[in-house]
Amino acid sequence: MRLSIGVTDFSWPDKPTEELTAVAVAAEDAGLDTVWVADHLLQADPHSTADSPMLEAYTTLGFLAGRTARIGLGTMVSAVTFRPPALLVKAVTTLDVLSGGRARFGIGAGHHDGEARAMGLPFPPAGERLARVEETVRLALRMWAGDESPFEGEHYRLERLIGSPRPVRRPPILIGGAGERRTLRLVARYADACNVFDIPDGGRTVRDKLAVLARHCEEAGRPYADIEKTISTRLAPGEPAESFARRCEEFAGWGIDHAVVITAGPWPVAGVETLGRAAALVG
Structure with missing residues (x-):
């Protein structure tokens, strides 16, 4: 069972740059797998408020790449x-190059229509957003394989x-969301x-979702074990x-390989250290 932290709240009251750095370094020192950050322009954590501090995701990850190894x-x-999609x-490619191969590509259809309206972002219907996810992933795979031929989607x-x-x-691709018909x-x-x-x-819900994923893998002719379940x-x-x-032991019994852990409010270093001890206990 791998453990990671998800940073969703950046509202440390004092010296937020130093606090963010300390949390990422603590996660690395604790042997955790990944620092994931939420990708929003407005704060979307239900334990926070829309006007709470929110950092742009890839700038933040680039900053953390320079402070971790x-x-x-x-x-x-x-x-x-x-x-x-090309941007x-x-x-993601730039993050991977500058971090020495540590980028993970998390992508999804999005869900926050209020954020889109507030910030002037497009937010087409769910079916179109999922179609755009598929095309973007196909583009990524081709670009990373060196295929420069035209793309017509x-x-x-x-x-x-x-x-x-x-x-x-x-970079490993994680597609977020658990819709049974299209996303999985x-x-x-x-x-x-x-x-x-x-x-x-x-x-019950997790096991049901993973069973649906297993059926889709069988239909696609792909081993279910190839996909990491987070x-x-x-x-x-x-x-x-x-x-x-x-x-975590219970999660493993459901078929989960990797827990991505968030917390209410900004992460304290002590909380990250708790996860490190838990990871050592789980093995």
């Missing part, structure tokens, strides 16, 4: 409507897919990882490492 870096997840792929048309420099290694089918066809939510029903969950304030480790 090993830990993975990615977005959980980038809405496909935020950036033109998004270039941002329903929504994107590129004359030449120039991807220079190439990434150090192809996209995961089965293209992704290296999926992401489900920790819903308090004893794992779950987004919270570390409760004051929760001890032993308690969280027991939860």
Whole structure:
């Protein structure tokens, strides 16, 4: 079971740059897998408010790349409507090159229509957004493979897919969302990882979603085991490492490989250290 932190709240009251750096370094020192950051222009965490500080995701990840050496870096997840696809792929590629191969490519259809209206972002219907996710992932795979031939999709048309420099290694692709008809089918066809939510029903929903994913993998002729199953969950304030480790063991019983952990408010270093102890207990 791998453990990562998800940074969704940047409202440290004092010296936020130093606090963010300390959290990322603590995560690396604790042996955690990845620092994921939310990709929003407005604060979207339900425990915060829309006018709370929110940093742009790829600038933040580039900053953290210069202050860490090993830990993975990615977005959980980038809405496909935020950036033109070539710009998004270039941002992920640049992060991978400058971090020495540590980028993870998290992408999804997006969900925050209020943010889109407030910030002047496009927000087409869900079906179109999912179609754009598929085209963007196809573009990324071709650019990272060095295929410069024209791309003709329903929504994107590129004359030449120039991807220079190439990434150090192809960034793993995580497609966010658990829609059973389209999103999980996209995961089965293209992704290296999926992401489900920790819903308090004893794992019934998670197991059901993973069973659907397994069926889509069978239809696509792809081994289900090839896809990393991640779950987004919270570390409760004051929760001890032993308690969280027991939860991780339960997640593993549901078929989960990797827990991405957020917390209410900005991460404290002590909370990250708790996760490190939990990771050591889980193994």
